[in-house]
Amino acid sequence: MKRFGQILRELWRDPMGRIGMLGIFLVILMAVFAPQLSHFGPEKMVGLPKAPPSSEFWFGTDNYGRDIFSRILYGARVSLQVGIIAVGIAATAGYVLGLIAGYFEGWVDRVIMCVMDIFFAFPSILLAIFISAVLGRGLVNTMIAIGIVNIPVFARTVRASVISAKGLEYVQNAKSVGVRTGAILIRHISPNVVAPFTVQATLALSSAILTEASMSFLGLGIQPPDPSWGSMLSEARTFMEQAPWMAVFPALFIIVTILLFNILGDSLRDVLDPKLKL
Amino acid sequence: MSGHNVILDVQNLQTYFPIQGGVVRKTVGYVHAVEDVSFQIREQETFGLVGESGCGKSTTGRTILRLIEPTSGHIYFDGQDLCALDKESMRQKRRDMQLVFQDPYASLNPRMTVRKLLEEPLKTHFSLSQAGMDEQVLWISQAVGLSPEQLERYPHQFSGGQRQRISIARALITKPRFVVADEPVSALDVSIQAQILNLLMGLQKDLKLSYLFISHDLNVVRHISNRVGVMYLGRIMELGDTEDVYHTPMHPYTQALLSAIPKRDPSEEKARIRLEGDVPSPASPPPGCAFHNRCPHCTAACKEQVPESRELSPGHWVACHLYD
Amino acid sequence: MDHLLEIRNLSIELPQGRRKPPVKLVEGVDLTVRKKQNFGVVGESGCGKSITCSSIMGLLSFPLSLGQGSSIRFQQGDGREVEITGLSKAELRKLRGRDISMIFQEPMTALDPMYTIEEQICESLLFHASLSKAEMHDAALEMLRKVKIPRPEQILKDYPHHLSGGMLQRVMIAIALINNPRLLIADEPTTALDVTIQAQILDLMNELRESYDTSVIMITHDLGVIAETCEEVAVFYAGQVVEQSDVNTIFHAPAHPYTAGLLRSVLSLGGAQQELYTIQGTVPTAGNFSVGCRFADRCEHCMDICRNRAPALSEISPGHLCRCWLHADTPKEETA
Numbered sequence: 006m007k008r009f010g011q012i013l014r015e016l017w018r019d020p021m022g023r024i025g026m027l028g029i030f031l032v033i034l035m036a037v038f039a040p041q042l043s044h045f046g047p048e049k050m051v052g053l054p055k056a057p058p059s060s061e062f063w064f065g066t067d068n069y070g071r072d073i074f075s076r077i078l079y080g081a082r083v084s085l086q087v088g089i090i091a092v093g094i095a096a097t098a099g100y101v102l103g104l105i106a107g108y109f110e111g112w113v114d115r116v117i118m119c120v121m122d123i124f125f126a127f128p129s130i131l132l133a134i135f136i137s138a139v140l141g142r143g144l145v146n147t148m149i150a151i152g153i154v155n156i157p158v159f160a161r162t163v164r165a166s167v168i169s170a171k172g173l174e175y176v177q178n179a180k181s182v183g184v185r186t187g188a189i190l191i192r193h194i195s196p197n198v199v200a201p202f203t204v205q206a207t208l209a210l211s212s213a214i215l216t217e218a219s220m221s222f223l224g225l226g227i228q229p230p231d232p233s234w235g236s237m238l239s240e241a242r243t244f245m246e247q248a249p250w251m252a253v254f255p256a257l258f259i260i261v262t263i264l265l266f267n268i269l270g271d272s273l274r275d276v277l278d279p280k281l282k283l
Numbered sequence: 284m285s286g287h288n289v290i291l292d293v294q295n296l297q298t299y300f301p302i303q304g305g306v307v308r309k310t311v312g313y314v315h316a317v318e319d320v321s322f323q324i325r326e327q328e329t330f331g332l333v334g335e336s337g338c339g340k341s342t343t344g345r346t347i348l349r350l351i352e353p354t355s356g357h358i359y360f361d362g363q364d365l366c367a368l369d370k371e372s373m374r375q376k377r378r379d380m381q382l383v384f385q386d387p388y389a390s391l392n393p394r395m396t397v398r399k400l401l402e403e404p405l406k407t408h409f410s411l412s413q414a415g416m417d418e419q420v421l422w423i424s425q426a427v428g429l430s431p432e433q434l435e436r437y438p439h440q441f442s443g444g445q446r447q448r449i450s451i452a453r454a455l456i457t458k459p460r461f462v463v464a465d466e467p468v469s470a471l472d473v474s475i476q477a478q479i480l481n482l483l484m485g486l487q488k489d490l491k492l493s494y495l496f497i498s499h500d501l502n503v504v505r506h507i508s509n510r511v512g513v514m515y516l517g518r519i520m521e522l523g524d525t526e527d528v529y530h531t532p533m534h535p536y537t538q539a540l541l542s543a544i545p546k547r548d549p550s551e552e553k554a555r556i557r558l559e560g561d562v563p564s565p566a567s568p569p570p571g572c573a574f575h576n577r578c579p580h581c582t583a584a585c586k587e588q589v590p591e592s593r594e595l596s597p598g599h600w601v602a603c604h605l606y607d
Numbered sequence: 608m609d610h611l612l613e614i615r616n617l618s619i620e621l622p623q624g625r626r627k628p629p630v631k632l633v634e635g636v637d638l639t640v641r642k643k644q645n646f647g648v649v650g651e652s653g654c655g656k657s658i659t660c661s662s663i664m665g666l667l668s669f670p671l672s673l674g675q676g677s678s679i680r681f682q683q684g685d686g687r688e689v690e691i692t693g694l695s696k697a698e699l700r701k702l703r704g705r706d707i708s709m710i711f712q713e714p715m716t717a718l719d720p721m722y723t724i725e726e727q728i729c730e731s732l733l734f735h736a737s738l739s740k741a742e743m744h745d746a747a748l749e750m751l752r753k754v755k756i757p758r759p760e761q762i763l764k765d766y767p768h769h770l771s772g773g774m775l776q777r778v779m780i781a782i783a784l785i786n787n788p789r790l791l792i793a794d795e796p797t798t799a800l801d802v803t804i805q806a807q808i809l810d811l812m813n814e815l816r817e818s819y820d821t822s823v824i825m826i827t828h829d830l831g832v833i834a835e836t837c838e839e840v841a842v843f844y845a846g847q848v849v850e851q852s853d854v855n856t857i858f859h860a861p862a863h864p865y866t867a868g869l870l871r872s873v874l875s876l877g878g879a880q881q882e883l884y885t886i887q888g889t890v891p892t893a894g895n896f897s898v899g900c901r902f903a904d905r906c907e908h909c910m911d912i913c914r915n916r917a918p919a920l921s922e923i924s925p926g927h928l929c930r931c932w933l934h935a936d937t938p939k940e941e942t943a
Contacts, residue, residue: 174389181350182404182453183377192403196394335801442889472651473828477872477883484882499801502873506883543806545831547873549854555810558803560757561771 015276016269022276025269032262036081043075047232055248065250067240076232077254083233084262087148087217088210094152095213096206099159104198106160107167108190118164121157129154129212130219137225147226151213162205163198170197200277204270211266218259234259287326290461290493291347296320296356298339298346302566314566316342318517318573320356321592324461324510327487329494331508331525333501335540337562339517340497344463347495348380349373360461378408381454385466387446391438397424397449398434404457419456426489427452427482444475448482455486463495468503480507501544505529510598513537516573517565519592523599533601535578572604580605611789611822612640612663612681618674619658619667621893630894631674633659633846637920640790640822640839647833647854648826650843651869653890656826659843660792663824664707665691665699681707684789705735708783712795714775718767724751725763728782735786750781753818755811773804777811784819794826809835830873834858842866845891845901848920852927862929864906900932908933 016022035042045051050070051062058065064073106117124132136150170176171194179189220226221235229236234255241251296317304311317339324330332340345351347358349365358365360380365373384390391400401420405411411419424434427448438446447467454462464483468476484507487494498504504511505525512522513534521534532538539556546553560577563569569576575585584604592602617636620629633655640646650656661667663679679691683706694702703709711717718727728747732738738746744763751759754777767775776796783791793812797805812823813836825836833840833854841851842863850863861867871884888905897903903913912932923934 174384174386175392177350178382178384178390178450178453179392179403181348181377181382182407183374184403184407185374188407192395193392335803444889473830474651474869474872474886475889477885481882481885501802539803543803545805545809545829546834547831549834549837549858551834555806557807557810561773561804 012273012276016272019272019275021268022272025265025272028261028265029269032081032265033085035078036085039075039078039082043072043078045072045075047071047076047079048230055244055251057248058250064254065248067237067251068244068248073237073251073254076237077234077258080232080234080237080255080258081262083144083227083231084214084217084259087144087151088213090148091151091213091217092155092206092209094149095155095209096159096202098152099156099161100163100198100202102156103160103163104167104190104194107164108171108186108194110168114164117160121160124154124157125161130216133216133220134223134225137220142225142228144227144231147217147220150220151216154216155209155213158209159202159205162201166198166201167194170194173197204274204277207266207270207273211263211270214266215259215263287328289323290326290361291324291495292357292359293323293343293347294321294357294359296343296346296358297354298342298351299354312566315517315568316565317346317353318568320514320517320519322512322519322522324493324495326460326493327491328510329487329496329508331504331511332495332497332514333499333504333511333540334514335499335562337516337565338514339565340499340514341465343514344382344465344495344497348377348382348463350382375408378404378457379459380461380463381457381459383447383450383454383462383464383467385469387443387450387470388438390450391446391453393438396435396437397429400438400449400453401434401456404453408457423452423456426455426486442475443471444478447471447479451479451482451486455490455492458490459492461493461495463497465497466499467496469498469500476503483507501529501541513540516563516568518573518602519600520574520603521599521601522592523596527596527599533595533599533606534603535580535605536574572602609641610639610682611642611644612638612679614638614659614663615678615680617659617662617677617679619655619662619671619677620674622670622672623894631846632671632893634674635920636848638841638848638851640824642789642822643816643820644822644839645816645837646822646824647837647840648824648843649828649830649833649840649869651828651890653892654843655846656843657794660709660794660824660826663691663790663792664703664709665694666709682789684787701735704731704788705786706788707790707792708786708788709792709794710776710779710783710796712798714772714779714799715767717779718775720767722766723763724765724767724770724778727767728763728778728785731782731785746785747781750785751778753784753815754778754781756781771804772800773807776800776804776808780808780811780815784815784821787819788821790824791821792824792826795828796825797832798827798829805832812836830858830870842869845896846893847901847930848928849902849930850928851920856927862923862927862934863902863931864908864933865902868905868907900930 016026048071051072052066052070054066054068054070056062056066062072062074064077067073102117106114133150133154136153137146140146140149176189176193179193217226218235221233222239227233227236237255238252244251297319298317299313299315301310302312302314320343322330332343334340342351346353353366368376398420401423402416405416405419420434421431429448438449468479471479480503486492496504496507508525510523511525511528512519513536515536521528521532521537528537529541532541539558542554542556558577563576571587572585572590575581578585582604590602590604592600593606594600595606615637617633618631619633620631622629636659648656648660658667658671662673673692677692680688681691682688725747728750729743732743732746747763748759751762756762756774756777797808800808809832825832827833837854840854840857841848844865850861850866857866861870868886872886886905891901899914899916900918903909906913910932918930918932918935920928920930921935923929
């Protein structure tokens with residue numbers, strides 16, 4: 006826990022880390038306080054359709070007359086929810102699989118990695134679409150689909166860390182002392198896995214958000230009238246000439262949010278890497 | 284020494300590592316790391332295993348503890364064959380047989396305090412209360428020369444010699460009967476080496492330990508061992524009481540090895556036996572005697588037959604056709 | 608100047624940031640190396656012997672730097688004296704590999720894995736001499752024969768990873784000597800080698816002394832290597848030279864308690880299960896040196912003056928330097 010505070014402080018010292026942390030904090034605030042911040046709600050038709058940004062409707066209105074600003078706020082909820090839960094699924098399953106594959110190696114490793122490689126061979130969006138088609142549309146199924154798609158990358162990362170940790174002298178030492186396998190995994194190997202794993206999780210969040218946006222854009226994923234930045238972008242396609250703000254704001258928020266997670270992930274990697282050497 | 288029982292009896296130990304090649308990763312050959320090694324260690328005795336890099340001495344030490352699985356052979360510890368034990372029984376046996384590693388920097392988990400490092404073996408093998416563990420931790424840390432304040436520090440805050448003390452404490456806290464020391468002083472400065480060797484010898488007396496002392500440093504081995512085995516390319520070439528082997532080396536390799544040690548005194552005249560060439564690869568050991576291609580006394584028999592180990596004088600064994 | 612190398616008052620500093628003064632890792636080192644002399648520099652890890660010798664070639668790695676007042680005078684091949692601390696980068700480059708060469712502890716990492724042995728030997732020739740390709744090939748071949756490498760024609764075409772540690776060290780010696788340098792600095796050249804290979808390499812270096820005019824500075828922590836190869840020895844402790852003399856005096860009549868302690872710690876072949884002599888305590892770290900003698904708190908003969916005043920390196924008998932109050936004249940103010 007002491008180390009956690011230390012890590013946060015180091016992140017803060019790095020200008021990029023600071024931007025990442027602040028930015029994501031703002032996005033989280035947006036999502037959490039969406040009902041308080043939005044004046045009109047995401048679904049009510051409150052103004053003239055396709056009205057440009059004004060003091061009343063900060064981001065303008067869409068073709069149904071809904072306040073785009075409110076929809077953006079609620080869309081943040083969706084993006085973060087999907088991101089966190091999908092990555093949660095992927096990280097948990099990937100961690101367990103990677104740990105087993107890396108520690109025991111042999112045929113267990115080969116079977117698990119073979120399955121992971123098959124998943125890896127498909128472009129992630131294609132795979133997500135396929136799984137979605139099987140499961141059906143909607144928020145929950147989207148989260149599951151994106152979760153499954155991200156399992157291989159976690160399994161890979163964890164497995165690599167475990168294999169390199171196994172070779173460490175002090176792990177050999179623990180074996181020679183007679184420490185049980187479970188205790189070795191928890192006490193000696195896991196701390197070495199946590200760092201690359203955390204970096205991977207941060208980057209996976211950004212990828213999950215992008216995947217959700219893409220799927221919603223394509224009509225899968227989140228269904229109308231629920232707002233999602235991706236579906237907002239899709240709806241904006243027909244009205245690009247008349248009301249470009251319908252596209253600009255969702256696109257901007259997608260880009261910036263993904264960028265913020267990437268920046269944070271990079272910074273986290275820099276902060277954690279030298280500590281890996283310890 | 285001769286009155287004590289045999290605590291470790293290694294018979295015909297072999298450890299081969301498969302070499303994988305090709306796309307399908309078939310086994311295309313084997314590295315003969317340990318080849319037909321046999322020796323005995325008595326209680327409270329130090330057996331030195333000496334040889335140059337790649338001779339298989341470290342692999343022998345780890346195979347005896349089954350940290351590396353032997354390919355064939357028997358390892359009798361207190362009369363019980365370790366190779367016949369299942370994983371869990373072997374794990375429990377580790378309470379009695381420990382390993383001290385060479386690298387004091389890498390063999391201690393940098394995220395654990397000294398106290399936690401010393402408690403881990405206790406937690407693994409015994410169920411003691413915290414007070415019970417504290418007592419043991421205090422006892423062993425004092426025995427190796429660490430002070431109570433140092434128990435709360437992390438390994439990186441200590442010097443090489445101090446870390447090696449921590450490693451030794453960790454190995455001895457379960458009061459084992461047999462300790463394999465794998466190059467325990469090689470990474471330390473000369474003046475610290477002497478401190479650690481004294482510590483090991485003192486602890487041996489106090490705790491009635493038996494040591495398998497593995498090292499490439501002939502002087503260190505001579506100082507600490509009662510008996511010594513000289514290894515080359517996975518085989519034991521010569522074995523006997525330390526003073527016998529050092530004073531009257533019989534095997535040509537032992538003779539060359541001892542003559543290669545740098546002088547202790549600049550005015551000393553030293554006749555050096557030159558060994559030409561390099562050590563053959565253990566992946567393709569030469570036929571016959573492993574040493575024949577570098578031996579100044581090589582004969583036709585040496586190129587074809589592996590020499591058997593013979594007892595030339597009481598307790599002094601040599602594997603060489605010169606003595607057939 | 609009839610000496611080959613004269614180091615005076617050398618100090619090496621490590622900066623500590625803007626607010627603290629730099630730490631002196633090496634201080635007040637004086638060394639003199641004569642022509643065609645085998646000079647040994649011995650000490651334990653962290654004593655400063657390696658960085659002192661790296662600074663001779665101008666190879667101090669950032670952020671270390673030479674302290675004020677350091678002087679390294681060297682006599683080049685053409686007889687001219689030069690102050691190494693004042694040379695530009697280009698001039699230093701001309702010196703290295705030609706007049707001064709260095710070989711290192713790990714031959715495997717000192718050679719580039721992407722180039723053949725021939726290419727690496729000739730790299731040195733290319734920079735310092737102007738020979739045709741055929742002439743360079745012949746010179747390289749001749750050099751490999753001199754360092755007793757079997758099948759030199761084949762070895763020239765090999766890459767470093769094909770060769771063993773002993774062979775690679777011979778190649779390093781070949782590269783170092785090919786331009787007939789006046790000074791060869793060998794930094795722990797046999798520490799990473801097995802004892803039989805070490806014996807081969809040390810014998811080779813001793814033999815080559817006959818045919819080359821080169822002086823060798825042998826840096827090592829192994830007193831056995833010193834006994835095998837050196838004529839003159841300087842003992843380093845905590846960043847300073849504490850004793851210097853010819854090798855027989857150092858081994859048979861050491862004056863400084865550290866030298867004597869080191870010799871006693873080292874096992875003799877005659878040892879047998881007795882408790883070994885140890886020097887109690889540990890080496891002080893740079894920045895924590897005491898005001899007096901740096902060895903005072905570990906010394907059996909420590910006196911009051913030792914703790915309060917640092918002894919200077921003085922000549923206690925012809926050719927024998929020692930930094931110790933036991934042997935130096937105590938200053939007049941202390942007596943009475």
